[in-house]
Amino acid sequence: MRTYLNGLNEIEDGKSVDVYGWVQETRKIKKLLFLILRDNTGVIQVTVKEDNVNNYDEVYGITRESVIRVNGNVNKKSVSRQGIEIVAMEVEILNMAETPLPMGVIDKVTTDFDTRLNNRFIDLRKIGNSLIFRFENELLFFIREYMHSEDFIEVHTPKIVAAATEGGADLFPVSYFEKKAYLNQSPQLYKEILMGSGFDKVFEVGPAFRAEKENTIRHLNEFTSIDVEVSFADDEYVMGVLENSLEYAINHAIDKIGKVLDENGYGIKKISTPFPRVTYSELIEYLQKNNFEIKFGDDFSPEASKFISQKYDSFYFITKWPAELRPFYTMPDKNNQNITNSFDLQLGDIEVCSGAQRIHNYEILEKNFLKKGLNENSFNFYIKAFKFGMPPHAGWGLGLERLVMNILKLNNVRESTLFPRDRSRLSP
RNA sequence: GCCUCGGUAGUGUAGCGGCCUAUCAUACGGGCCUGUCGAGCCCGUGACUCGGGUUCAAAUCCCGGCCGAGGCGCCA
Known part of the structure; x- marks a missing residue:
């Protein structure tokens, strides 16, 4: 034995x-x-x-x-x-292992990140590196436990899709027999269809693909998205789901492996809710007062995000984003059509989650299509679900690697990805 | 897509026109050693990203390719 x-x-x-x-x-x-x-x-x-x-x-x-x-x-x-x-x-x-090793496990010399990723099977033999994924595992386990306790059901939507775009992000084309298809950038449209099916509360953990030529420490071309959608709910409600699930998961993960994390230099603290909330407009004013070149309708530059993050030492919400910065399905504010019932969850200077109340009215959705210049035909499979009884709903999508990266204070999102896919890396 | 920086033994580095037959550490191979634990001591193997160019002379300067790091833009 x-x-x-x-x-x-x-x-x-x-x-x-x-x-x-x-x-x-x-x-x-x-x-x-x-x-x-x-x-x-x-x-x-x-x-x-x-x-x-x-x-x-x-x-x-x-x-x-x-x-x-x-x-x-x-x-x-x-x-x-x-x-x-x-x-x-x-x-x-x-x-018997061959010699010399392509990189050492306990050697005193440092190893370039590129060399480490090229030899990831050895790199992950280092306890401090594999621990990142043990932590991710605990986090995800407790998020699932929380979701189940709140009567969410876990679903799996297709990753090969026909729709050319939901606006903005580029997609990877794949050949699908005699048709053209794409790798899905988000389960968004399918989660919403499921609201029309009466599932009421769904969540999904799965890959999302973005064909953007980024070259930063916070972008991946394939990442793991945790998605949530809730019927008869608004943005406020799903913000509660988000902060409560994170509080539950992070604190339980710390109970379970916090000691080992500490021993390996990942000093993390328990969190409490509610997370602070600040509106987009308040931040624009704040930045303007501090001599940033920014106006309503602009996204925050990395520099501005860093400046804002100095005000917070843990998670915080940025709410009520302008409609022009949000996708077509985002619900406008009842009293001000220029802003939306939307939010980002920030940790440090990085966005880890973004969500909103969605439009459930067919006519408004159609109008938004036209406004954003999208082709309605390729979205028929989606929009049809809105004609025959779609409840009001809201939800969010959370980047798992970014979340782990930020909680453990890693300096690159690739550190919290087993086998990262980025602008140039396709192997291993 | 734009910009900046970089590529020297398996790994990580020093050198930045002639002193380079290229430094150091670590790893690797061999030897000595019955309690090591960053083992120690001795010996040894091992490298200038590729292609052009400048020069009496190029790891070193210039141009291009390839590869990489990061910033910006873009990014439900």
Whole structure:
């Protein structure tokens, strides 16, 4: 039976165990050999003595990062710094690693990010790197748990679509037999159709594709989007869903793995709701007072976003965006047609989520199509759902990698992406 | 799409017209060593992104390609 390395403390002194893992380090002293063995739960020193094993010479020639099985006895009176070791009785080499490694796992030299991504399978052997994805896993688990407890159902909408654009973002074309198709940039239109189907509360976790030629630390051409849509709800309601789910997920994730995160330098704090809210117009005024060249209708430049972010130390909402900066399906404000019932959720100077109440009236939606210069024919599959009983609804879409990046204070969104797809990277 | 910066052993760097037969660290190979734990000591292998050009002389200067980092624009 396999024993995981973090379980060794519970095993009594002298007992025989089988452990499996990677040889992280070797220290050779002629007739004595120390192997530092690593599995996904921790590391342990394995002491190999010539008289104890029958293949000492073979084991002596082992290379770093080779995969082995060790049968041996737990020694809790070890003089090693860890105070515990395994005295090997049997070492089976399951797979010998070639040398030299394309990059080191525990070497003192730094490695360029490009080199790390080219050798991501090794890069992720570093606990600090794989921990990012363990954190993401916890976060997503608790977001799902929250959604289920609120009676949301998880759905899966198509990623290969026919509509040419919903305005703005470029799409990746794919060949679909004799037709032309695209990779979807967002499940938006399908979530809305499901509101017309009476699902009431849906969420989806899935990939989204953007064919924009960006070259920044916060853009990816393929990312994971968490999408939510709720019937008979407005923007205020789904902002509540958003902040409550994040509070639940982040705080539970910290309860579960906060200690390990701390040990690895990711010091993160629990959060509380409600998040502060500020309107777009208030921020425009604020920026103008501080000598920024900006007027109503402009988007915030990266420089302006940085300036704004100095006022907040955690999440904050920017609400009531002008209609011209929002997609065609965004609900205008009842009292002012120039602004919309929309919001962005910011963490630091980066937008992690954007949402709104949607237009549920067919005529207004049609008018918006024409205003934004969109081709109504390619959206028939969507707009048809609005003619036969579409409830009022609202929702949002959240970029998972950006969220993780910002919570853990990483300096590049590619750090929180297992295998990033960006302007130039398509492999691995 | 525009702009800036960069590419030297497996990894990361120094050198920025002649002192380069190219520095250092780490990794790798070999040797010594029965308690190492950033092991130590000795020996060794290993590199100037590619193509043109300038020059008596190019890793070093110029032009172009390729590759990369980042900023801006654009971006439900």
